[in-house]
Amino acid sequence: MANHIMGRPSGPEAKPYHSNGHQSGPVPTPFGDKVSDYYACNVFNLKTMKTLLPKETFRHVEDAILSGTQLSPEAANSVASAMKTWAMSKGATHYTHWFQPMTGLTAERHDSFIDLTSDGGVLESFTGKQLAQAEPDASSFPSGGLRTTFEARGYTAWDPTSPAFIMESLGGPTLCIPTVFVSYNGQSLDKKTPLLRSIEALNLAALDILAYFKLPARRVSSNMGAEQEYFLVDRSYYDRRPDLLMAGRTLLGAAPPKGQQLEDHYFGSIKERVFCFMTDAERELYKLGVPVKTRHNEVAPNQFEVAPIHEEANVAVDHNQLVMDVFDRVARRHGLAALFYEKPFAGINGSGKHVNWSLGTDAGVNLLAPGETPDENLRFLVFLVCAVKAVHDHGKLLRASVASSGNDHRLGANEAPPAIMSVFLGEYLAKVLADLERGAPTKETDKEWLDLGIDKIPPVLKDNTDRNRTSPFAFTGNKFEFRAVGSSFNCAFPLTVVNAIVAGSLRQMKRDIDERLKARKPFKVAVLEVLKRYVKESKKVCYEGNNYSGEWEKEAAKRGLPNLKTTPEALEGLVTRESVSLLESLKILGRDEVHSRYHILLERYSKDLDIEARLLIDLVDTQVLPAAFSYQKGLAEAIRGLKDILPKHSALRSQESVLDEVAAGIGALREGVARLAKAMADAEREAEPLKKALLYCHQVKPKFALVRRSADALEAIVPDNLWPMPKYHEMLFLI
Numbered sequence: 001m002a003n004h005i006m007g008r009p010s011g012p013e014a015k016p017y018h019s020n021g022h023q024s025g026p027v028p029t030p031f032g033d034k035v036s037d038y039y040a041c042n043v044f045n046l047k048t049m050k051t052l053l054p055k056e057t058f059r060h061v062e063d064a065i066l067s068g069t070q071l072s073p074e075a076a077n078s079v080a081s082a083m084k085t086w087a088m089s090k091g092a093t094h095y096t097h098w099f100q101p102m103t104g105l106t107a108e109r110h111d112s113f114i115d116l117t118s119d120g121g122v123l124e125s126f127t128g129k130q131l132a133q134a135e136p137d138a139s140s141f142p143s144g145g146l147r148t149t150f151e152a153r154g155y156t157a158w159d160p161t162s163p164a165f166i167m168e169s170l171g172g173p174t175l176c177i178p179t180v181f182v183s184y185n186g187q188s189l190d191k192k193t194p195l196l197r198s199i200e201a202l203n204l205a206a207l208d209i210l211a212y213f214k215l216p217a218r219r220v221s222s223n224m225g226a227e228q229e230y231f232l233v234d235r236s237y238y239d240r241r242p243d244l245l246m247a248g249r250t251l252l253g254a255a256p257p258k259g260q261q262l263e264d265h266y267f268g269s270i271k272e273r274v275f276c277f278m279t280d281a282e283r284e285l286y287k288l289g290v291p292v293k294t295r296h297n298e299v300a301p302n303q304f305e306v307a308p309i310h311e312e313a314n315v316a317v318d319h320n321q322l323v324m325d326v327f328d329r330v331a332r333r334h335g336l337a338a339l340f341y342e343k344p345f346a347g348i349n350g351s352g353k354h355v356n357w358s359l360g361t362d363a364g365v366n367l368l369a370p371g372e373t374p375d376e377n378l379r380f381l382v383f384l385v386c387a388v389k390a391v392h393d394h395g396k397l398l399r400a401s402v403a404s405s406g407n408d409h410r411l412g413a414n415e416a417p418p419a420i421m422s423v424f425l426g427e428y429l430a431k432v433l434a435d436l437e438r439g440a441p442t443k444e445t446d447k448e449w450l451d452l453g454i455d456k457i458p459p460v461l462k463d464n465t466d467r468n469r470t471s472p473f474a475f476t477g478n479k480f481e482f483r484a485v486g487s488s489f490n491c492a493f494p495l496t497v498v499n500a501i502v503a504g505s506l507r508q509m510k511r512d513i514d515e516r517l518k519a520r521k522p523f524k525v526a527v528l529e530v531l532k533r534y535v536k537e538s539k540k541v542c543y544e545g546n547n548y549s550g551e552w553e554k555e556a557a558k559r560g561l562p563n564l565k566t567t568p569e570a571l572e573g574l575v576t577r578e579s580v581s582l583l584e585s586l587k588i589l590g591r592d593e594v595h596s597r598y599h600i601l602l603e604r605y606s607k608d609l610d611i612e613a614r615l616l617i618d619l620v621d622t623q624v625l626p627a628a629f630s631y632q633k634g635l636a637e638a639i640r641g642l643k644d645i646l647p648k649h650s651a652l653r654s655q656e657s658v659l660d661e662v663a664a665g666i667g668a669l670r671e672g673v674a675r676l677a678k679a680m681a682d683a684e685r686e687a688e689p690l691k692k693a694l695l696y697c698h699q700v701k702p703k704f705a706l707v708r709r710s711a712d713a714l715e716a717i718v719p720d721n722l723w724p725m726p727k728y729h730e731m732l733f734l735i
Contacts, residue, residue: 396573
């Protein structure tokens with residue numbers, strides 16, 4: 001029997017709803033104010049501090065933010081007092097050290113401003129010591145073996161380079177202070193600490209290179225803008241899908257007749273309800289100083305994207321975490337659910353987080369932008385080639401930085417870059433580097449654009465590359481776009497790795513140039529010799545074609561590039577001798593900190609698949625099979641009745657075939673569940689983390705497909721009014 005495409009009969013349980021109990025419809029969003037009138041009104045930034053702090057204190061704070069110097073206790077007390085006064089003027093009664101543990105989420109413990117007075121009353125106070133440090137219990141956070149459960153002491157420490165902010169909620173506003181999170185022994189228990197260390201390592205390495213070019217710069221920052229993809233579904237459908245609620249993705253669901261075949265959703269007009277959500281969320285983000293710039297429909301139905309203006313990396317990471325937090329909160333307000341999982345729906349595109357990365361000086365010079373003079377273009381080539389060398393030398397580490405059970409569904413699935421880490425430069429720059437390698441001049445028609453004769457390096461064409469959306473690490477004119485990051489990721493670790501591998505290449509570049517300068521070679525000769533060698537050694541990682549194609553997979557294998565398709569394989573790249581040595585030498589992560597992350601990520605992978613397997617069995621046992629049994633019973637009774645009345649009717653056989661199909665589907669489904677349960681039991685008995693992850697990857701996960709195939713076949717037969725869960729055509733098109 002065919003499904004009713006428009007869905008099951010209407011009823012209170014089937015209607016989309018808002019959290020206030022009303023049926024769906026746009027939630028009015030205040031409008032009319034200019035964004036500039038309220039932008040960053042809930043942020044304790046330099047502009048706010050300048051009005052509240054004494055001039056000398058403000059100068060110390062500004063220097064601490066820009067140069068990394070430490071604040072004196074007196075200055076910290078002054079900042080804390082001003083921050084408390086400002087926060088209370090916004091209605092805040094509590095503050096929290098807002099940090100990013102290795103769960104990938106943000107964490108917070110709220111404390112009130114009050115202290116007891118001698119007469120039994122209270123007064124509000126907030127000291128520099130309370131601002132600078134707190135001690136949340138660290139025993140329940142993942143540590144990967146860095147400590148045992150009884151070693152519970154952990155510290156959060158203020159990060160003045162990312163401004164404090166007020167988070168508003170229905171319960172009232174809270175002062176949030178971005179912090180790092182470390183153990184009693186100073187080891188990193190979070191994602192921010194290694195990011196800050198990588199930013200400093202890259203700064204020092206880049207400044208050493210810039211000293212050759214006499215470019216005045218006090219600091220070099222890595223800058224980032226994360227294009228965030230996500231899905232929206234009606235909350236009523238979300239709440240009735242246990243797999244979405246607990247795993248973030250649908251473990252069952254037959255493909256609808258229409259998916260994304262027509263590609264009619266991409267850049268289409270935004271539905272009114274979605275538009276109201278977007279404008280409401282953007283207003284909240286603007287108040288938090290998050291410079292979201294672009295919004296649009298993405299390729300898949302009910303998939304969307306938001307993109308910010310690029311910022312300094314540490315702040316940009318915090319802001320991307322706020323984007324996901326605010327979108328989740330505001331979606332609830334609009335009776336929607338925002339999905340950030342990489343592949344929430346089978347058969348249509350998943351979601352990524354395209355991390356745009358660049359380098360800039362404190363004077364505003366983009367080091368990845370071609371220049372106007374020979375020296376500027378030589379400098380540009382140094383940083384460009386070092387980035388290419390970084391991906392070549394540390395492709396496995398880069399792949400490990402984007403490994404997760406969710407991203408495994410997406411990478412290489414004809415919608416995202418493959419698991420092969422490669423670089424796209426564009427036709428013109430690829431030719432420049434090829435000519436650089438062979439020592440020949442680069443020409444464009446009759447005009448010489450890049451002469452490798454040392455004396456002159458005329459301007460390189462700007463915007464000379466097309467975009468290659470299939471490349472995992474693509475140069476797009478003045479930045480690299482790291483497209484392999486998953487949509488649910490905290491950007492901190494992928495960005496830490498990019499900073500680290502480029503810093504390592506820049507340090508090697510300095511050593512190689514210095515070696516030639518000591519041999520009394522002219523500077524430009526020395527630089528071009530090193531560049532030529534790097535290009536020759538790294539060129540196999542450059543690819544200008546379609547990364548989605550099977551031809552590239554074969555070609556990459558010939559070039560010896562790793563193709564690590566699953567998380568357990570990919571995570572090995574984190575603990576190779578080369579990776580550990582790099583991270584240790586740059587003082588980003590110690591050996592124990594690296595291995596702790598490896599174990600945490602392996603354990604997380606196994607737990608993710610274990611949860612999904614248990615959910616899948618539960619869905620089958622409590623929802624799919626009861627619906628199938630009910631339909632089977634109805635069919636059997638109908639056929640029996642027809643036999644009693646018309647025992648020789650020609651339609652009997654065709655109706656019995658439907659019953660046969662349902663009965664066979666039930667049998668196949670139960671067999672699939674039994675196989676899945678056995679594979680789970682085998683995996684659970686394994687104690688060694690890597691072996692356990694490999695069992696879940698290669699024994700448990702493949703059984704999902706067997707169960708799903710049978711369940712989805714039954715969904716296509718069982719009538720909508722009997723099917724217990726919202727279907728794809730409802731979740732993807734009804735909003």
